[in-house]
Amino acid sequence: MTTSPPTAALLEARGLAFARNDEPVFGPLDLALGRGETLLVEGDNGSGKTTLLRVLAGLLPAGAGEIRFDGAPLRREALAGRALFLGHQLGLKLDLSCIENLRHFVALYGQRDGLTPAAAIDQVGLAGYGDEPVRRLSAGQKKRAALARLLLAPAELWLLDEPFANLDRHGIALVNRLLAAHAARGGAALVTSHGAVSFVDPSARHLCLELRA
């Protein structure tokens, strides 16, 4: 658990732990994530990466410890609209097209200026698939359609659960490009990975979760 505390962290956790039925899932761990930083959470299957992200997103209550977001204790209302969570389940409706799915997302989360769902679809390499029902896309293409949300939503904090899964080389490069642009804008990102995919950004800090036997 190696993190250096930078100044004015956007997201900060101290002694954070989570247990399910009295069995510890992860922690206690400390982490601090500043603006413009990317933190890669690594760990084996079952080490609690997804659970950590769900706790930080406010979907699960933390078992112990405290989380601070932008200097104040984490509250769901404070996080809403400023954080974007991308989970294993992509939240795409199979019977709707990519564009229809993204339009729905934009209506809920807002839209960055100068970008439309159609333009975002083109930028994630799905040009020509915008009107295709998501059902007909491959697993990697579905992932790209979900990644288009990262372009569209004006969120400062990204919580990405295995964003590299199912993607080809170009897709992995795309995620790295998105992360670099986000960091350059001053955004913070927490990314989980089981370690099989090489993560190219050398400046990113790493947080290792150990499997608790």
Added chain:
Amino acid sequence: MRPGSTAAACAAVLRRDLLLAWRRRGDAAFPVLYALIVATLFPFALGPEDALLARIAAGIVLVTVLLAMLLALDALFRPDLEDGSLELLLLAPQPLPLLLGMKILAHWITTALPLIVIAPLLATMLHLPAQAQAVLLAALLLGTPLLSLLGAVLVALTAGTYRSGMLLALMLLPLTVPVVIFAAGAVSAAEAGLPHLAPLLWLGAALALALVLAPLACAAALRIALDA
């Protein structure tokens, strides 16, 4: 940066759910066919005697509509829970109870409204007198949204459990007893030529209460369901 307004978000949720129902419009026919078949079974079982059927017609239509709605209720939040859409909805910078209210409205439009449309057909088939049919429709228009709202709370409560269909039926059916009593009471009063406004007003009062409270309860229950 332009944050989405609440009205736009509500409209988007309603539009998406209606669009999804339209894309799978074959599924919407199932509750209607089910209600048609169940209501047809009664004359076969009881015999085609006009007076007997007319006396129990309102009850048959009400219970049939209730059971058909129960059949479709599980699909209210489950697909969203399974494909991750619910997490997106929960984390959106919008008031969750309002968004869930829109989902319940879309569900009512796609499942209950077709049943209300065929209700006069069922009632006529069972010889319900014409003067009672308008009251039956009014009772259904007030009673079915109430059932949708009550059902939504229970669906939200059982969303975390695996195969909750039977559990849902066991929890919801006792709660529907007052709805059935007031709705059937209004229709039988109309048949007998008695004042029938009071039971309808009771249904309306319950609906007003549920409209306010059920979406709030749904939101709280779904947040708990996602803990699992």
